[in-house]
Amino acid sequence: MDEEDFSASSSKQYYPYYPHPQSHPSATGTTTTTPTSIHHAFETSEFSTFSPARDLTFDFSGKWATDILLETATAIADRNSGRFQQLMWMLNELSSPYGDTDQKLGSYFLQALFNRMTDSGERCYRTLASVSEKTCSFETTRKMVLKFQEVSPWTTFGHVACNGAIMEAFEGESKLHIIDISSTYCTQWPTLLESLATRTDETPHLKLTTIVATKNGGVPGSSTSGTAAGSLASVQDIMKEIGNRMEKFARLMGVPFKFNVIHHGGDLCELDLSKLDIKEDEALAINCVGTLHSIRAVDNRRDMMISNFKKLQPRIITVVEEEADLDVGVDGMEFVKGFQECLRWFRVYFEALDESFARTSNERLMLERAAGRAI
């Protein structure tokens, strides 16, 4: 009757190098029996191989996810498989992507660690990204971004700051060109158009060139190339739609306006700037919101990007990025440090989301999932 004996060996075949500890607690059929709990409404089962007591004293009112996750990262760095196993077990039991902030953090980080340890990270990321692309239409994604902006100043803060700086830089100019490399669907610009329209001197002409990076993430020969092509078409549709709306709005505002979209596959540092149609007499601004971090900090790529920008001689470059260094390195203490940083940043993000949205918001779920993929 019980054929689904979860034989560790078959799991091993899929995840070949998972190091099972010597004394396998479940081999003897660990039951769901438990000893009486200590003083909290929290129960654990006996792990004779694992050390102790410190686990039993944490309670659910604190930020338990941070504690457990950091310990897990340390266990990985120390290659302590027994401890790792125990901690992952706890995470697995306690976390949920639908619970409170700690449960969510636990859940996404657990998945990410699992993928990392089974060496399936790349593939899983691709699967997740392609599925979410398939299921999220223009309408839902745009609604999500709009809703997010409605309930939280997370993105608009950056927008307002950038717009302010740009306005200052463009003081007195009559022909303006903004190169926009952002992830926020041009939601930044209507406010700017308004400001331009209400400028005391003559309304300048604005050209906006938006660069949209298609989501291939630089993974060569991926099996999702079919998807990439499909998504390219839909991205183009999206941008066309946005462009139409922008143009309409600009007309309304009485601002002479031209809108260009450039679809760029691959890494941003390879962007061919001559394609950007920059005229001599234009005042140039480069605006990057939430996109530069995708350029990996290797091979001088970032330097290249910056020198490319310099060549254009812009009046101003505005950058909005996450206040975190999310590179987790490869191993050891570097990993732990990077992990910690990751955790810190995402905790803030999740908490902000939790505060801003209603409890049962689908939009927030989308954002969380995107964050989960990033993790």
Place this chain on the structure above:
Amino acid sequence: MMKGGFEVVHATLDMIQPHREPIWDFASVGFPTTSVAAAAVSSIPRQNLENRCINLERNELSDWVEQVTKKLIDDLPAQNTDTDDHHSRTLQAPADIPMLCEDSFPPSLLGDFRPRKTVTSSDFDELQWSNVNGGNDRGLSRLDEQGLSLITLLLECAVAISIDNLGEAHRMLLELTQMASPYALSCAERVVAYFAKAMSSRVINSWLGICSPLINYKTVHCAFQAFNNVSPFIKFAHFTSNQAILEAFHRRDRVHIIDLDIMQGLQWPALFHILATRMEGPPHLTMTGMGSSMELLTETGKQLSNFAKRLGMSFEFHPIAKKFGEIDITMVRLRRGETLAIHWLQHSLYDATGPDWKTMRLMEQLGPRIITLVEQDLSHGGSFLDRFVGSLHYYSTMFDSLGAYLAADDPNRHHIEHCLLYREINNILAIGGPARSGEDKMKQWRSELAARNSFVQVPMSSNSMAQAQLILNMFPPAHGYRLVQGDGTLRLGWKDTSLFTASAWTSHISR
């Protein structure tokens, strides 16, 4: 909550004090439920049910589930057929037999409650996904497709897990977890979201090789209470059992109740009140409360003691922070001359009682005058796929019943679904199962009790039935809930599916 609930109950219980000898006078107990059944005819007879199922007022989600699972199970390669004759029955069911699902499920799951019916392709088209306030038609076909593809994917995933293909399962789960949202309008999607999460959990704990649960009892109890407020099932269990216990305690002065998983003791104040004000005067009541944590038990004991004191009833509370199947008879402080009642409201949140055979043995040894048992119509034994299919059906129904009453973005509903129902789903799929716990779980307790010489069934009285009906009347979409009396039991379910069955038993050696 306890106080509030008590107020209402006071009114109802008063009406049905037993004025005559309880039906189940010891001598008459062996009878099949003829006399009771006659009284029950006025309630929903089974024939009506069968007719009713053909019309549109159905549990749409569960129907889909049955349809698809039958096909899937039929398509399964003939593996794992050691002792499981259920499988061979499934493989034999040819497509032309009009009895859908009855054969695909172990009988204990659906019992006699589930009428046979024919599902044709036209029925298929009539099924609607949306459920909020009667549903709306826009986007319906899109929801259909989405829902169908989600459930199909979920089932494929379950099959992968059952044949231990964790890699494939994980891949499918990645998709599922991105596609299904627990906040969706469609109950189907919500159910899929939680099931997918439970299976992810299982994949990970299979990989880790550990499958013990880690439970936050406070959260669970809180969600349980919330559930009690919006859904009649718990109250049904409480009040029908209380009635049976009351009848068993007729004219007994010294009584003892053992509650196998007392939690917060929500059930008891109502009974205390009625005992304290009964005609022959209040008894001396001892209660043995079992549970997981001494801290929580002590708290519950305190509350109950205070309550009893206010009623002027003599009361003792003995907490035992262990599982019933793990203690021996010496730990139960049963005194001579005490009339014993054992109460067990079964749930799937965690293993409350330990090994089944020991639980049974202890019950036999104690020889109670009455055992009140409320079971979920869900089997915890069997293979993963059995449990999966059974629980999918069960929880789809449960989610539907909540969805008919509560809005999609109601945080209370989310709380219940996430902290209570999901806990159960996770426990069944990711933790439980004979292969993992190494124990044989009894498929259905009332069958087991019936099979033993030491116990005899006590039919649920018409007073219990009346109680149940009164409770149903308290809940708005009363037309969705179905109360059925038969075989001496009372069953409460949603639309066509029975979810809880209450029964009572007495021991031959009871005092």
